[in-house]
Amino acid sequence: MAYVKVPKDLTKVKTKVALNMTKRQLIGFSLAGLLGFPIYLFTKNFVSTDVAMIIMSIVVLPILFATLYEKDGLPFEKHLLYILRFHQSRKIRVYKARSIYNTEKVNHLYITENTGKISKARVKNENTKTNNIKRRSKIGKR
Known part of the structure; x- marks a missing residue:
């Protein structure tokens, strides 16, 4: 008889859309492919193939990072927004209480x-x- 492991915390389970990837991952990988492939084809005519692959990787890696990064259940853009809000806010917090x-x-x-x-x-x-x-x-x- 086959056994299937069921995780205790079901909030971390994400629905898979296609190819065992989430919708976010499908959009991110598609965007990286649509941006990276033409860059590779365009740059290999002017530089060597190795350099064209490196340029393509440099362009595609930030997209892949934003697609796959998740901290504390928050995607990359929300986490980045919180970091930017923190650095733009006042550093000295004044305690004000109204009795x-x-x-x-x-x-x-x-x-x-x-x-x-x-x-x-x-x-x-x-x-x-x-x-x-x-x-x-x-x-x-x-």
Whole structure:
């Protein structure tokens, strides 16, 4: 009796269209053949056959690489797009958080360091507070 191995992760299994190749591979190899063969025929008239083969290989290899390359389930063009976006983005990432508890309309409790007294105040801008005042929430210690 014949046994067939079934992979555990079926997401990596790709449908084969023809000649045991995927649609992407068929398009890539066809494009490489349609571009490489005429280049070889055109250049062998001017240079030797060996040099014409090398020129054809240099032209066709990037197409074959883009056809066959896949990293983390992403094809070459998507992976290249992510790399280009990363290098064009800002390198310094600024952390900005918006607190749902920090609004302009809420009364805040403050305690001064010198006297220890608690006072209520309405603050419109966080930058206007002085250094000798610590902000305390209503829920916190009183």
